Amino acid sequence: MMSEKIISVDVLARVEGDGGIQVYTKDGKVDKVLVDIFEGPRMIEALVRGKTIHENISLVARICAICTVSHRNASISAIEKALKVKVPEKTQLLRHLWHYAEYIESHVLHVYYLALPDFFKQASAIAMLPTHTDTVVEAVVMKKYGTELMKLLHGRKIHGENALIGGFGRVPTDEELDYFAEKAVEFKEKISAFIEVWGTLPIPDYCERETQFMCCNPANGKFGFEGETILISTGEEYPVEDYKKLTNERVVEHSYAKRSKYNDKPFTVGALARLILIGDRLTGEAKEKFDKYYNDKWKVNPIYNNMAQLIEALWCFEQIPGLIDQIKALPDSEIVTNYEMDGKGTAAVEAPRGTLYHSYEIKDHKIVHADIITPTAQFLDDVEEFIKTAAEKLLAEDNPDTELQLEMIARAYDPCISCSCHMVKLVKQ
Amino acid sequence: MWKREKKPVVGVFGFSGCAGDQLAILHMEDELVDFFTSADIKFFHMAQSHQEVEHVDIALVEGSINTDKQLAELKEIRKKADIVVALGTCATHGGIQYLGDNEKEFEERMLLVYGKDGKIPEFSELVGNPIPAKPIHKFIEVDFSIPGCPIAKENFIPIYTKLISGLKPSKYPYPVCIECKFQGNDCFLLHGEYCLGPVTAGGCDACCPTFGVPCVGCFGAYEGANFESMIEKLIEIGLTEEDAKRKLMMFGGEATELALKGEK
Incomplete structure (x- = not known):
């Protein structure tokens, strides 16, 4: 018997990029779920071949606007590893600050602008302005903090050219940094209060199932967003150079984003994975919120990713004042320009939505081979599985909100399809 | 309108x-x-x-x-x-x-990124x-x-x-280079460093040079761009012609492609 298509989310709205959801049934049961990605093929890995390492970092940052910092950061790290570039401590700390700015921008955008409207059955954050004025205004000013801090280090809110191999073009002044240190204290209070509000929202439980998680394991044993090894919920740990073993990328016909599996099973990366695997290393108020809200449900329900992102954003605000003090105490340094001509290097950073791998082979400062694996390419298989579990339950109940509920799962993952959510249509045949 | x-x-x-x-x-x-x-x-x-x-x-x-x-x-x-x-x-x-x-290069790229057993897979x-x-x-x-x-x-x-407002907008008239002068920035090219400001469409307020990093040309070519002179200048500061053209093409699209082929 042919599969019958029951639910068709033509385009997912409120995500970054273009994708949709198709649910097929057979004999009254959900047969398969396809999250199709029709964002056209851009083939960045092919087009960077023959480009210089400096041209490469400008190009790969443009894979994604929301995680432009993570892409540029991962690319610079992999190239510096390949060519044995050692950057001074001040540069390393400025890069942490740059990365935290992106976390604030991305997590606030996702939780407040993209995910929150679902919980109030609204079309957008702007539509919530008359009824939830304070929350919307708070989101706008908090995101502005993130984008302005990105601009300070990046040169622009999106695709800035200031972060270079070996250092930063322009280093911010102490006065500029002081402003962001002061403001971080104010926003820490705001997001902490919002976490309490989020904690009261009912979290749907229709999609629960077991899965696997992965994230970078920071070498200093602290919480953080980069590492030389990857930690897996199975208890295993691998060096980032083994990334192909962890992702096993494959092409599927319904998506221009590739897919990944580990041990032949889907897995999840992102804020939820990080808090499940290394959340006990959080400090300060972020740790208090984690202890208060973390429970075993997080391991079976991706919708908790929203709360995990809020806790990470709080952690970033808490880190920034101390980090800025450390940066100010160090002398400015020149951009490192003396490095090898050839080499191979792989780096992983945690983008806001999960582990991001950049791997290069370089000859005469030109890219010979590039391999980039994005978080979304890693977790799409798991999104399909969670949607399948949910669709079985919701269709059995004849739930009137099925499309919205399925979209909420996809949105909770914060997919960066360079993607977006358009409409979900229910096609009953 | x-x-x-x-x-x-x-x-x-x-x-x-x-x-x-x-x-x-x-x-x-x-x-x-x-x-x-x-x-x-x-x-x-x-x-x-x-x-x-x-x-x-x-x-x-x-x-x-x-x-x-x-x-x-x-x-x-x-x-x-x-x-x-x-x-x-x-x-x-x-x-x-x-x-x-360049259809041939398109096939090559598809093969490199999505290829399986030397073939480009079918997409649904x-x-x-x-x-x-x-x-x-x-x-x-x-x-x-x-x-x-x-x-x-x-x-x-x-x-x-x-x-x-129902009004007809006018085209943005300047290349990045002019905006850079408005900002009072020092010139990369005059110091022998690469910058694409002279041939790049403005509208960004010369944000990158103002930040101390050269223009990479991300707005595409300025309509009145003098590519010949730009390439000469880039060669003078040490780039090869091939390097200069590759940099111009990063964001240049068709307009730059035709200009570099001498068809415009």
Whole structure:
């Protein structure tokens, strides 16, 4: 018997990029779920071949606007590893600050602008302005903090050219940094209060199932967003150079984003994975919120990713004042320009939505081979599985909100399809 | 042009790219509420759900066209819109993924990225068949272009404000190099360092040189660009001709491609 298509989310709205959801049934049961990605093929890995390492970092940052910092950061790290570039401590700390700015921008955008409207059955954050004025205004000013801090280090809110191999073009002044240190204290209070509000929202439980998680394991044993090894919920740990073993990328016909599996099973990366695997290393108020809200449900329900992102954003605000003090105490340094001509290097950073791998082979400062694996390419298989579990339950109940509920799962993952959510249509045949 | 009798209906549509131009709108935090209230934003799928449109006064279209499915959707948008604005370098020039008419290289890239057993796999009708990336004016009539990777609000707001007021915007007249002078910056080229400011369309307020880093050309070519002289200068400061042309082509799209071939 042919599969019958029951639910068709033509385009997912409120995500970054273009994708949709198709649910097929057979004999009254959900047969398969396809999250199709029709964002056209851009083939960045092919087009960077023959480009210089400096041209490469400008190009790969443009894979994604929301995680432009993570892409540029991962690319610079992999190239510096390949060519044995050692950057001074001040540069390393400025890069942490740059990365935290992106976390604030991305997590606030996702939780407040993209995910929150679902919980109030609204079309957008702007539509919530008359009824939830304070929350919307708070989101706008908090995101502005993130984008302005990105601009300070990046040169622009999106695709800035200031972060270079070996250092930063322009280093911010102490006065500029002081402003962001002061403001971080104010926003820490705001997001902490919002976490309490989020904690009261009912979290749907229709999609629960077991899965696997992965994230970078920071070498200093602290919480953080980069590492030389990857930690897996199975208890295993691998060096980032083994990334192909962890992702096993494959092409599927319904998506221009590739897919990944580990041990032949889907897995999840992102804020939820990080808090499940290394959340006990959080400090300060972020740790208090984690202890208060973390429970075993997080391991079976991706919708908790929203709360995990809020806790990470709080952690970033808490880190920034101390980090800025450390940066100010160090002398400015020149951009490192003396490095090898050839080499191979792989780096992983945690983008806001999960582990991001950049791997290069370089000859005469030109890219010979590039391999980039994005978080979304890693977790799409798991999104399909969670949607399948949910669709079985919701269709059995004849739930009137099925499309919205399925979209909420996809949105909770914060997919960066360079993607977006358009409409979900229910096609009953 | 449409006439302002009511708030204009606006749609923001996205094709292949990084979604940076839609995001640049969301990143205009100070103007965000004005953006969403000064017009009737009927379609903006990165920001809102529940949308279906029969007609829009103004369509802002981001991204290059990379599949036949996107091409069909683009043609639908043209039918529904009075004014179509290409938003960002992917839509205006094809973006970093632009390949010109080089079909052979397109096949090679597809094979390299998606190839299996030496063949390009078939993609389902859900996602459409791949085609070489092109800017939207190759397929439909475009009324205005706002380049940038991503767009800058210094350029976007004046043009958009005129459009939603029923007025005809004027083209942005300067290359980055002039804006850089307005900012009072020192010149990279005069110090023997690479910069594409003289041949790149302005509208960004020379944000990169003002920050102390050279212009990489992300707004595409300025209409009156003197490529010959630019290449000469780049060779003089130590680049090879090949290096210079490759840098010019990073964001240059068709206009630069034709100019470099001597066909314009």
